[in-house]
Amino acid sequence: MSRIDDLPPLRDVIAAHGLRAKKSMGQNFLLDLNLTSRIARASGPLAGASVLEVGPGPGGLTRGLLAEGARRVLAVEKDERCLPALAEIAAAYPGRLEVLSGDALDVDVTARLDRPWRVVANLPYNIGTELLVRWLTPRDWPPAWESLTLMFQKEVAERIVAAPGSKAYGRLAVLAQWRSEVRIVLTLPPEAFAPPPKVASAVIHLTALPEPRFPADADVLERMVAKGFNQRRKMLRAALKGLAPDIEDRLRAAGLDPTERAEQVPIEGWCALARTLG
Structure with missing residues:
Protein backbone atom coordinates (compact mmCIF):
# COMPACT_ATOMS: atom_id res chain seq x y z
CA MET A 1 0.00 0.00 0.00
CA LEU A 209 -27.38 12.10 -20.74
CA PRO A 210 -28.52 15.62 -21.74
CA GLU A 211 -31.98 14.16 -22.42
CA PRO A 212 -33.55 10.76 -21.66
CA ARG A 213 -33.26 8.29 -24.53
CA PHE A 214 -37.04 8.22 -24.92
CA PRO A 215 -39.76 10.53 -23.50
CA ALA A 216 -41.58 9.28 -20.40
CA ASP A 217 -42.69 10.52 -17.00
CA ALA A 218 -40.10 9.36 -14.43
CA ASP A 219 -42.63 8.59 -11.69
CA VAL A 220 -44.89 6.61 -14.02
CA LEU A 221 -41.97 4.71 -15.51
CA GLU A 222 -40.45 3.82 -12.13
CA ARG A 223 -43.76 2.63 -10.70
CA MET A 224 -44.66 0.64 -13.83
CA VAL A 225 -41.24 -1.02 -14.20
CA ALA A 226 -41.15 -1.93 -10.50
CA LYS A 227 -44.54 -3.61 -10.81
CA GLY A 228 -43.64 -5.42 -14.01
CA PHE A 229 -40.38 -6.88 -12.74
CA ASN A 230 -41.81 -7.71 -9.32
CA GLN A 231 -43.76 -10.44 -11.10
CA ARG A 232 -41.33 -11.09 -13.92
CA ARG A 233 -42.48 -14.66 -14.53
CA LYS A 234 -45.99 -13.50 -15.39
CA MET A 235 -47.09 -12.17 -18.75
CA LEU A 236 -47.28 -8.40 -18.99
CA ARG A 237 -51.08 -8.38 -19.07
CA ALA A 238 -51.13 -10.16 -15.68
CA ALA A 239 -48.13 -8.44 -14.06
CA LEU A 240 -49.42 -4.96 -14.94
CA LYS A 241 -53.17 -5.50 -14.63
CA GLY A 242 -53.48 -3.23 -11.61
CA LEU A 243 -52.20 -0.18 -13.50
CA ALA A 244 -55.27 0.27 -15.73
CA PRO A 245 -58.47 -1.70 -16.43
CA ASP A 246 -57.66 -1.68 -20.15
CA ILE A 247 -54.00 -2.64 -19.76
CA GLU A 248 -54.05 -5.03 -22.74
CA ASP A 249 -55.21 -2.25 -25.05
CA ARG A 250 -52.52 0.05 -23.70
CA LEU A 251 -49.85 -2.58 -24.17
CA ARG A 252 -50.87 -3.01 -27.80
CA ALA A 253 -50.98 0.76 -28.28
CA ALA A 254 -47.36 0.86 -27.08
CA GLY A 255 -46.42 -1.80 -29.61
CA LEU A 256 -46.05 -4.53 -26.98
CA ASP A 257 -47.37 -8.07 -26.95
CA PRO A 258 -49.47 -8.61 -23.79
CA THR A 259 -48.12 -12.17 -23.57
CA GLU A 260 -44.50 -11.05 -23.32
CA ARG A 261 -42.68 -10.93 -20.00
CA ALA A 262 -41.00 -7.92 -18.45
CA GLU A 263 -37.44 -9.01 -19.24
CA GLN A 264 -38.27 -9.09 -22.95
CA VAL A 265 -39.28 -5.42 -23.13
CA PRO A 266 -36.56 -2.95 -24.19
CA ILE A 267 -36.31 0.49 -22.64
CA GLU A 268 -38.05 2.07 -25.63
CA GLY A 269 -41.02 -0.23 -25.07
CA TRP A 270 -41.29 0.60 -21.37
CA CYS A 271 -41.21 4.31 -22.17
CA ALA A 272 -43.88 3.92 -24.85
CA LEU A 273 -46.13 2.14 -22.34
CA ALA A 274 -45.47 4.82 -19.72
CA ARG A 275 -46.69 7.46 -22.18
CA THR A 276 -50.02 5.60 -22.53
CA LEU A 277 -50.38 5.61 -18.73
CA GLY A 278 -49.08 9.12 -18.00
Whole structure:
Protein backbone atom coordinates (compact mmCIF):
# COMPACT_ATOMS: atom_id res chain seq x y z
CA MET A 1 0.00 0.00 0.00
CA SER A 2 1.62 3.22 -1.10
CA ARG A 3 1.18 6.53 0.65
CA ILE A 4 -1.03 9.11 -1.04
CA ASP A 5 -0.76 11.74 1.71
CA ASP A 6 0.87 12.32 5.10
CA LEU A 7 -1.95 10.74 7.08
CA PRO A 8 -1.56 7.31 8.75
CA PRO A 9 -2.45 4.05 6.97
CA LEU A 10 -6.14 3.21 7.19
CA ARG A 11 -5.57 0.16 9.39
CA ASP A 12 -3.91 2.44 11.94
CA VAL A 13 -6.76 4.95 11.71
CA ILE A 14 -9.34 2.22 12.23
CA ALA A 15 -7.43 0.82 15.22
CA ALA A 16 -6.87 4.24 16.78
CA HIS A 17 -10.56 5.14 16.64
CA GLY A 18 -11.99 1.68 17.33
CA LEU A 19 -13.87 1.59 14.04
CA ARG A 20 -15.05 -1.97 13.72
CA ALA A 21 -17.36 -2.21 10.71
CA LYS A 22 -21.03 -2.63 11.60
CA LYS A 23 -23.11 -5.10 9.61
CA SER A 24 -26.27 -3.21 10.60
CA MET A 25 -24.95 -0.19 8.68
CA GLY A 26 -23.86 -2.19 5.64
CA GLN A 27 -20.22 -1.29 6.32
CA ASN A 28 -17.24 -2.92 4.64
CA PHE A 29 -14.14 -0.73 4.78
CA LEU A 30 -11.84 -0.56 1.76
CA LEU A 31 -8.33 -0.32 3.15
CA ASP A 32 -6.01 -0.16 0.14
CA LEU A 33 -5.36 3.48 -0.74
CA ASN A 34 -4.18 2.41 -4.19
CA LEU A 35 -7.67 1.10 -4.83
CA THR A 36 -9.43 4.12 -3.38
CA SER A 37 -7.35 6.34 -5.67
CA ARG A 38 -8.29 4.16 -8.66
CA ILE A 39 -11.96 4.57 -7.83
CA ALA A 40 -11.48 8.32 -7.53
CA ARG A 41 -9.80 8.45 -10.94
CA ALA A 42 -12.59 6.37 -12.47
CA SER A 43 -14.89 9.35 -11.97
CA GLY A 44 -12.78 11.39 -14.40
CA PRO A 45 -10.33 14.28 -13.87
CA LEU A 46 -11.10 15.75 -10.47
CA ALA A 47 -9.34 19.12 -10.62
CA GLY A 48 -11.96 21.75 -9.80
CA ALA A 49 -14.71 19.18 -9.19
CA SER A 50 -17.31 19.20 -6.43
CA VAL A 51 -17.98 15.68 -5.15
CA LEU A 52 -20.63 14.10 -2.94
CA GLU A 53 -19.49 11.02 -1.04
CA VAL A 54 -21.96 8.87 0.89
CA GLY A 55 -20.75 6.65 3.71
CA PRO A 56 -17.06 7.61 3.85
CA GLY A 57 -16.42 5.52 6.97
CA PRO A 58 -12.79 6.01 8.05
CA GLY A 59 -12.13 8.05 4.90
CA GLY A 60 -10.16 5.87 2.49
CA LEU A 61 -12.05 6.99 -0.60
CA THR A 62 -12.29 10.53 0.81
CA ARG A 63 -8.51 10.68 0.90
CA GLY A 64 -8.33 9.31 -2.63
CA LEU A 65 -10.69 12.00 -3.92
CA LEU A 66 -8.77 14.80 -2.22
CA ALA A 67 -5.36 13.47 -3.18
CA GLU A 68 -6.51 13.22 -6.81
CA GLY A 69 -7.39 16.93 -6.78
CA ALA A 70 -11.09 17.31 -5.97
CA ARG A 71 -11.70 20.95 -5.19
CA ARG A 72 -14.38 20.14 -2.63
CA VAL A 73 -15.79 16.96 -1.10
CA LEU A 74 -19.05 16.84 0.84
CA ALA A 75 -19.14 13.60 2.83
CA VAL A 76 -22.35 12.37 4.48
CA GLU A 77 -21.72 9.93 7.32
CA LYS A 78 -24.36 8.37 9.57
CA ASP A 79 -21.92 6.60 11.90
CA GLU A 80 -20.80 9.16 14.47
CA ARG A 81 -17.84 6.96 15.43
CA CYS A 82 -16.22 7.90 12.10
CA LEU A 83 -16.44 11.67 12.57
CA PRO A 84 -13.13 12.12 14.47
CA ALA A 85 -11.21 10.24 11.75
CA LEU A 86 -12.88 12.37 9.07
CA ALA A 87 -12.04 15.52 11.04
CA GLU A 88 -8.36 14.56 10.82
CA ILE A 89 -8.67 14.37 7.04
CA ALA A 90 -10.41 17.75 6.93
CA ALA A 91 -7.53 19.24 8.90
CA ALA A 92 -5.00 17.78 6.46
CA TYR A 93 -6.89 19.24 3.48
CA PRO A 94 -7.96 22.68 4.77
CA GLY A 95 -11.15 24.08 3.26
CA ARG A 96 -11.74 21.13 0.93
CA LEU A 97 -13.71 18.62 3.02
CA GLU A 98 -17.08 19.19 4.67
CA VAL A 99 -18.58 16.37 6.71
CA LEU A 100 -22.31 16.14 7.37
CA SER A 101 -23.44 13.86 10.16
CA GLY A 102 -26.70 12.23 9.18
CA ASP A 103 -28.55 9.70 7.05
CA ALA A 104 -27.99 10.17 3.32
CA LEU A 105 -31.64 9.25 2.74
CA ASP A 106 -32.71 12.30 4.74
CA VAL A 107 -30.01 14.92 4.02
CA ASP A 108 -30.59 17.49 1.26
CA VAL A 109 -27.23 18.33 -0.31
CA THR A 110 -28.43 20.37 -3.29
CA ALA A 111 -27.69 23.75 -1.74
CA ARG A 112 -24.25 22.69 -0.49
CA LEU A 113 -22.62 21.75 -3.79
CA ASP A 114 -21.89 23.68 -6.95
CA ARG A 115 -23.71 22.24 -9.97
CA PRO A 116 -23.02 20.03 -11.70
CA TRP A 117 -21.51 17.83 -9.02
CA ARG A 118 -20.37 14.23 -9.03
CA VAL A 119 -21.21 11.39 -6.71
CA VAL A 120 -18.36 9.03 -5.86
CA ALA A 121 -19.10 6.50 -3.14
CA ASN A 122 -18.58 3.05 -1.72
CA LEU A 123 -22.26 2.91 -0.89
CA PRO A 124 -23.47 1.13 2.23
CA TYR A 125 -25.10 -2.05 0.92
CA ASN A 126 -28.33 -1.48 2.80
CA ILE A 127 -29.20 1.86 1.12
CA GLY A 128 -27.26 1.75 -2.15
CA THR A 129 -30.12 0.71 -4.44
CA GLU A 130 -32.58 3.21 -2.98
CA LEU A 131 -30.10 6.08 -3.38
CA LEU A 132 -29.37 5.09 -6.98
CA VAL A 133 -33.07 5.08 -7.87
CA ARG A 134 -33.49 8.51 -6.28
CA TRP A 135 -30.59 9.93 -8.27
CA LEU A 136 -31.96 8.43 -11.48
CA THR A 137 -35.56 9.62 -11.10
CA PRO A 138 -35.64 13.35 -10.30
CA ARG A 139 -38.56 15.16 -11.89
CA ASP A 140 -36.29 17.57 -13.77
CA TRP A 141 -33.58 16.42 -16.17
CA PRO A 142 -30.63 16.88 -16.59
CA PRO A 143 -30.04 16.35 -12.87
CA ALA A 144 -27.85 18.28 -10.44
CA TRP A 145 -25.19 15.56 -10.79
CA GLU A 146 -23.11 14.97 -13.92
CA SER A 147 -21.85 11.48 -13.06
CA LEU A 148 -22.18 8.70 -10.50
CA THR A 149 -19.23 6.45 -9.67
CA LEU A 150 -20.58 3.89 -7.24
CA MET A 151 -19.55 0.62 -5.68
CA PHE A 152 -22.10 -2.17 -5.35
CA GLN A 153 -22.10 -5.89 -4.88
CA LYS A 154 -21.01 -7.29 -8.25
CA GLU A 155 -24.38 -8.95 -8.79
CA VAL A 156 -26.16 -5.60 -8.37
CA ALA A 157 -23.71 -3.87 -10.71
CA GLU A 158 -24.36 -6.52 -13.35
CA ARG A 159 -28.10 -5.90 -13.04
CA ILE A 160 -27.56 -2.20 -13.66
CA VAL A 161 -25.70 -2.77 -16.95
CA ALA A 162 -27.79 -5.77 -18.12
CA ALA A 163 -29.32 -5.97 -21.60
CA PRO A 164 -32.96 -6.83 -22.40
CA GLY A 165 -33.63 -10.56 -22.56
CA SER A 166 -31.06 -11.48 -19.91
CA LYS A 167 -31.92 -12.79 -16.47
CA ALA A 168 -30.13 -9.85 -14.85
CA TYR A 169 -32.21 -7.27 -16.79
CA GLY A 170 -34.72 -5.50 -14.58
CA ARG A 171 -35.86 -2.25 -13.00
CA LEU A 172 -32.36 -0.95 -12.27
CA ALA A 173 -31.19 -1.54 -15.84
CA VAL A 174 -34.18 0.29 -17.29
CA LEU A 175 -33.90 3.30 -15.00
CA ALA A 176 -30.12 3.58 -15.30
CA GLN A 177 -29.85 3.13 -19.04
CA TRP A 178 -32.89 5.31 -19.82
CA ARG A 179 -31.13 8.48 -18.70
CA SER A 180 -27.42 7.67 -18.56
CA GLU A 181 -24.48 5.90 -20.11
CA VAL A 182 -23.43 3.16 -17.72
CA ARG A 183 -20.53 0.71 -17.54
CA ILE A 184 -18.59 -1.36 -15.02
CA VAL A 185 -15.12 0.16 -14.54
CA LEU A 186 -13.59 -1.95 -11.76
CA THR A 187 -14.16 -5.29 -10.03
CA LEU A 188 -12.90 -5.92 -6.50
CA PRO A 189 -12.48 -9.23 -4.65
CA PRO A 190 -13.89 -9.72 -1.12
CA GLU A 191 -10.40 -9.67 0.43
CA ALA A 192 -9.99 -6.00 -0.54
CA PHE A 193 -12.34 -5.12 2.33
CA ALA A 194 -12.39 -5.37 6.09
CA PRO A 195 -14.32 -7.37 7.00
CA PRO A 196 -14.43 -9.28 3.69
CA PRO A 197 -17.99 -9.52 2.34
CA LYS A 198 -19.23 -12.86 1.03
CA VAL A 199 -19.37 -11.62 -2.57
CA ALA A 200 -17.24 -9.64 -5.02
CA SER A 201 -17.89 -5.96 -5.57
CA ALA A 202 -17.85 -3.78 -8.67
CA VAL A 203 -17.66 -0.06 -9.41
CA ILE A 204 -20.04 1.35 -12.01
CA HIS A 205 -19.78 4.73 -13.71
CA LEU A 206 -22.90 6.49 -14.94
CA THR A 207 -22.79 9.67 -17.02
CA ALA A 208 -26.01 11.67 -17.22
CA LEU A 209 -27.38 12.10 -20.74
CA PRO A 210 -28.52 15.62 -21.74
CA GLU A 211 -31.98 14.16 -22.42
CA PRO A 212 -33.55 10.76 -21.66
CA ARG A 213 -33.26 8.29 -24.53
CA PHE A 214 -37.04 8.22 -24.92
CA PRO A 215 -39.76 10.53 -23.50
CA ALA A 216 -41.58 9.28 -20.40
CA ASP A 217 -42.69 10.52 -17.00
CA ALA A 218 -40.10 9.36 -14.43
CA ASP A 219 -42.63 8.59 -11.69
CA VAL A 220 -44.89 6.61 -14.02
CA LEU A 221 -41.97 4.71 -15.51
CA GLU A 222 -40.45 3.82 -12.13
CA ARG A 223 -43.76 2.63 -10.70
CA MET A 224 -44.66 0.64 -13.83
CA VAL A 225 -41.24 -1.02 -14.20
CA ALA A 226 -41.15 -1.93 -10.50
CA LYS A 227 -44.54 -3.61 -10.81
CA GLY A 228 -43.64 -5.42 -14.01
CA PHE A 229 -40.38 -6.88 -12.74
CA ASN A 230 -41.81 -7.71 -9.32
CA GLN A 231 -43.76 -10.44 -11.10
CA ARG A 232 -41.33 -11.09 -13.92
CA ARG A 233 -42.48 -14.66 -14.53
CA LYS A 234 -45.99 -13.50 -15.39
CA MET A 235 -47.09 -12.17 -18.75
CA LEU A 236 -47.28 -8.40 -18.99
CA ARG A 237 -51.08 -8.38 -19.07
CA ALA A 238 -51.13 -10.16 -15.68
CA ALA A 239 -48.13 -8.44 -14.06
CA LEU A 240 -49.42 -4.96 -14.94
CA LYS A 241 -53.17 -5.50 -14.63
CA GLY A 242 -53.48 -3.23 -11.61
CA LEU A 243 -52.20 -0.18 -13.50
CA ALA A 244 -55.27 0.27 -15.73
CA PRO A 245 -58.47 -1.70 -16.43
CA ASP A 246 -57.66 -1.68 -20.15
CA ILE A 247 -54.00 -2.64 -19.76
CA GLU A 248 -54.05 -5.03 -22.74
CA ASP A 249 -55.21 -2.25 -25.05
CA ARG A 250 -52.52 0.05 -23.70
CA LEU A 251 -49.85 -2.58 -24.17
CA ARG A 252 -50.87 -3.01 -27.80
CA ALA A 253 -50.98 0.76 -28.28
CA ALA A 254 -47.36 0.86 -27.08
CA GLY A 255 -46.42 -1.80 -29.61
CA LEU A 256 -46.05 -4.53 -26.98
CA ASP A 257 -47.37 -8.07 -26.95
CA PRO A 258 -49.47 -8.61 -23.79
CA THR A 259 -48.12 -12.17 -23.57
CA GLU A 260 -44.50 -11.05 -23.32
CA ARG A 261 -42.68 -10.93 -20.00
CA ALA A 262 -41.00 -7.92 -18.45
CA GLU A 263 -37.44 -9.01 -19.24
CA GLN A 264 -38.27 -9.09 -22.95
CA VAL A 265 -39.28 -5.42 -23.13
CA PRO A 266 -36.56 -2.95 -24.19
CA ILE A 267 -36.31 0.49 -22.64
CA GLU A 268 -38.05 2.07 -25.63
CA GLY A 269 -41.02 -0.23 -25.07
CA TRP A 270 -41.29 0.60 -21.37
CA CYS A 271 -41.21 4.31 -22.17
CA ALA A 272 -43.88 3.92 -24.85
CA LEU A 273 -46.13 2.14 -22.34
CA ALA A 274 -45.47 4.82 -19.72
CA ARG A 275 -46.69 7.46 -22.18
CA THR A 276 -50.02 5.60 -22.53
CA LEU A 277 -50.38 5.61 -18.73
CA GLY A 278 -49.08 9.12 -18.00
